[in-house]
Amino acid sequence: MDGKGAGPSQGPSTSGTQQQPQLVTRMQQLLATLNVEEYEPRVVNQLVDFVYRYISEVLQDAEAFNGSAGETQNSWIYQPTATAYRALRCATPRCKVVLP
DSSP states (O other): BBBBOOOOSSSSEEEEEEEOOHHHHHHHHHHHHHHHBBHHHHHHHHHHHHHHHHHHHHHHHHHHHHHHHHHHHGOOOOOSSSSSSHHHHHHHHHHHHHHO
């Protein structure tokens, strides 16, 4: 099945012809640049859905980082997970084992 023009067009009707959303057109161009000649129509929809979800998550992460950007370094509490002495105690027996 040829991917070009595959599947029903989406979007508002203008002068009797239907136009696809710009993102759908871009996904079809992306597939063409990757030399993908045959694909099912739903592949474009899956790519659009993936891009939308991925960008939404990135923007949510950016908002979370932006919310903590105003805090000063002094307001953060540093809690080391292990002291150097404890790490050395755990590493010493393991370092004594001879490797094959």
